[in-house]
Amino acid sequence: MNPVIHKTLRLLAELAVLLGLFLLGGQLAAWFGWPIPGGVMGLALLLVLFATGAVKPATLQRGAGLLMAEMLLFFIPALMSLLDYGSLLRSEGWRILLVIALSTLLVMVVTAVTVELVCRWRLRHEP
Template structure:
């Protein structure tokens, strides 16, 4: 029975995450935004968290399942490298440099955003 409850909870959490993704995709298309629907969905999720509509712990199981299987989402991209071997040999260093710089930029922006939200919440709660 406990395993069934855990399974039902995981499915419910995944449905919530998918609904936010679908809503984000719909909004991006309906409003003509040049932003991927997944990014809009993540912004909606952040808004729901910020408005205390949902606590991150309520989606922990579903998000954990997606994170555990994340490699499956990247296999098609890795397999496409086989089709473009010559390009990778010619431009590989530049590609790695762009990947490294963009990774650092994403990490810095994420860190500053988390810090700003944390400081904002601390000021709001006091």
């Protein structure tokens, strides 16, 4: 098979798996009545698949890489909707920015601490 066609088909298959997990996550959240977005549920399902070894992270690397490279496109609709709320941003904008800044900082700190703890744990448990 042509290598270009093979890579394209593999990329499409990986994207289909990721989309399927997203849709399944949304469906599970709807079935259980949980107020959790489908994307978060899909990521939880993906984590379970990775943790159990059912799927290797390298299996979805191309599809995830493409989505990560184009991530900015996913935020454009949210940014454009801010134009509808100009008065809210003028009156409460500083509070919104404060929440965004603090939550971003918190995510970065928790991620760094988690990575550090996992690295230390792996070093202790290496053969």
